Amino acid sequence: MAEIGQDIAKAKSILELGGLVAIPTETVYGLAANGLNAQAVAKVFEAKQRPSFDPLILHVHSVGSAEQIVEKIPAEAITLAKHFWPGPLTMVLPKKGIVPDLVTSGLGSVAVRVPNHSLTNELLQTIGFPLAAPSANPFGYISPVTAQHVNDQLGDRVDYILDGGECSVGLESTIVSFLEEPKVLRLGGLSLEQIQQVIPSIKVNLHSSSQPTAPGMLESHYAPKKSIELKEAFNSNSTDDFFQIGALVFQHYMEEIPKENQFVLSPKGDINEAAQRLFTGLRDLDNNQNIKRILTEFVPEEGLGRAINDRLKRATA
Ligand code: TXA
Ligand code: MG
Numbered sequence: 001m002a003e004i005g006q007d008i009a010k011a012k013s014i015l016e017l018g019g020l021v022a023i024p025t026e027t028v029y030g031l032a033a034n035g036l037n038a039q040a041v042a043k044v045f046e047a048k049q050r051p052s053f054d055p056l057i058l059h060v061h062s063v064g065s066a067e068q069i070v071e072k073i074p075a076e077a078i079t080l081a082k083h084f085w086p087g088p089l090t091m092v093l094p095k096k097g098i099v100p101d102l103v104t105s106g107l108g109s110v111a112v113r114v115p116n117h118s119l120t121n122e123l124l125q126t127i128g129f130p131l132a133a134p135s136a137n138p139f140g141y142i143s144p145v146t147a148q149h150v151n152d153q154l155g156d157r158v159d160y161i162l163d164g165g166e167c168s169v170g171l172e173s174t175i176v177s178f179l180e181e182p183k184v185l186r187l188g189g190l191s192l193e194q195i196q197q198v199i200p201s202i203k204v205n206l207h208s209s210s211q212p213t214a215p216g217m218l219e220s221h222y223a224p225k226k227s228i229e230l231k232e233a234f235n236s237n238s239t240d241d242f243f244q245i246g247a248l249v250f251q252h253y254m255e256e257i258p259k260e261n262q263f264v265l266s267p268k269g270d271i272n273e274a275a276q277r278l279f280t281g282l283r284d285l286d287n288n289q290n291i292k293r294i295l296t297e298f299v300p301e302e303g304l305g306r307a308i309n310d311r312l313k314r315a316t317a
Contacts, residue, residue, distance in 0.1 A: 024164025
C-alpha cells in the first residue's frame, strides 16, 4: 500500500525523480508523472496496464503554461479557457516538439487541462513541468474519486497518494478538440449546455473503438468486475435470486430488489449529486459480497446526465 498524505514537497520530489504520485482533481484522481520525461510517463502506462495507443492528458496550472506545450491556442479555445479553467475541461491542441510521443501516442496533438483542486494546483505551481495523468484506475475499470479508491487498486504501484478528499465533480473532464472546428470528443464534468453558451455551434463527435485515433473511449469501459446491465434488458424470469441482485438507481429504489442492495445516486433527483456519487456507487456494488449482478437505469439526459448515461452505456456494453 502507498503512503497517503498532503505533503506537497514530498510529491514534488518524487515527481522530479521520475516517480508516480496520485493527485486529486475536482473530476477524478489522476496517476501523475513528469509529462516531459518519457521514462516517467512509461511507468504510468505500466502501472495502469494501459495500452500505449491511448494518449494521456497533460495538466498545467495556467494558459501560460499550456502555451509552452502547444503550438497555438485558437481564439475560441482561449474563450473556453477563460470561462472554464481551472475546471473539468480538456482541450486537444497541436503539440510542441518537447511533448514526448509516448504522451500523445504519436499523435500530433496533445490534450491539456488546468484542473481545479487547491492541492494539485499548488503542486503544479511549484514544479517546472506539466503532469501527465490519466485517471488512477487499472485500465478499463471505474475511475477513483477518493484516495482510498486509488490505494485499493494501485497502492503498490504508486509512490505517494496526495489526499485531497472526495472529488467534487466525480466525472472525468469533458474533452473538446480544436484540431478542426471545435468538437466534443468526450462528455464529462462540464456540461454540453455550458459549452454551448460560449460556442453555440459546438459539434459533438463521441468516439468509439471504431475510431482508433481517438482512443480511451472504447465501448467497454468504466466497467465493474461484476455483470452490469440496464434494467430494461433484465429478464425477470431468469432463475437468479433477487437477493443476489444489486441496483444503481437515480432517485427511486427498484421494486423487488432488497433496498440494502441498492445505491441511490440522488434521493432528491439532483443530477450533479448523481454525477458526484456515480463511481462510488458502482464500486460499492462491485465490492458487495452479497451481490452477484447489478442492474442500472439511465438518468435524465440533461446537464451532467448526458455524461452519466455515457458512462453507464460503456459500463453495460
Ligand atoms: O478528468 C480527467 O480528464 C481525468 C483527470 C485525472 O484529469 N483524466 C482522465 O484521463 O480522465 P484518461 O486518461 O482516463 O482519459 C483521457 C482521455 C482518453 O480518452 C484519451 O484517449 C483522450 O483523453 N486523449 C488524450 N490525448 C488525446 C488526443 N491528443 N486526441 C484525442 N484524445 C485524446
Ligand atoms: Mg480513464
